[in-house]
Amino acid sequence: MQLAFAQCNNSTFVLLTVSLLTPCEKVGKRMKMHPTTPPLKASLIVVSDRIANGIKPDHAADKAVKLLEAAQIQVVYREIVREDEAAFTIALEARLQSGDDIIITLGGTGTRRGNVVPEVTARHIAARLHGLETQVLLKGLESSPKAGLCRGVIGVSQYGHPTTLVINSAGSRGAVGDTLGVVLPLVDDIVREC
Structure with a gap:
């Protein structure tokens, strides 16, 4: 936001200019809006035998797409894989190689056989964000x-x-809403240098 003062016939007017461009880049201690930065890219990997077999509709991924689009994040890829460690590992590694800004996995986080998404994910990340995990848990509870x-x-x-x-x-759908509701407002701080 910028303020400018103008004078006309002994009266002073305040002109207000508001920039709505995002994301930002640092300029000294001030943030400068940067209009040419492309939108963030996101991929979805759904891990579910029932969805893969066509027994259950993929409503959670549909909700994730809506939330991402509302946050002006471009969904560039969506895949369904079985609850199998090898299948999920291949899918996750392929998306990491593609250079996506965000990879969201849906399912495979419980205690059933084949629910190894957290273990596989942990092997492919450098730093866990425990605070966000806790916030998601508290929101869900x-x-x-x-x-x-x-x-x-x-x-x-x-x-x-x-x-x-x-x-x-x-x-x-509820879990997706809780998770993305916590994480999406902080995405720029995590994946962009602001």
Whole structure:
């Protein structure tokens, strides 16, 4: 926001200019809005045998897409894989290699056989964001005690920038809403140098 003063016929007027451009770059101690930065890119990996077999619709991923688009984050990839360590590892590594800013996994965070998403994710990140994981848990517990069963990991693929933010969410619409509701407001601080 900028203020400018103008004088006309012995009266002083204040002109207010507001810039709505995002994201930002540091200029000294002030933030300068940068209009040419491309939108962040996100991928979704759904880990579910029932969705892969067509038994259950993929409502959680649909909700994630809506929330990401509302945050002006471009969804560039969406995949469904079985609850299998090898299948998920291949999918996650491919998306990390693609250079996505954000990878969101849905499902595979419980205690059933094949629910190894947190373990695989932990092997592919440099730093866990335990504070965000705790915030997601607390938000989920406001709605359901089952939120405590999710073992989801949130972390970055490497220190510094560029990096990829990996977010594990349980596979329900409510879990996706809680997880992205906590994380999305902080995404620019995590993946961009502001």
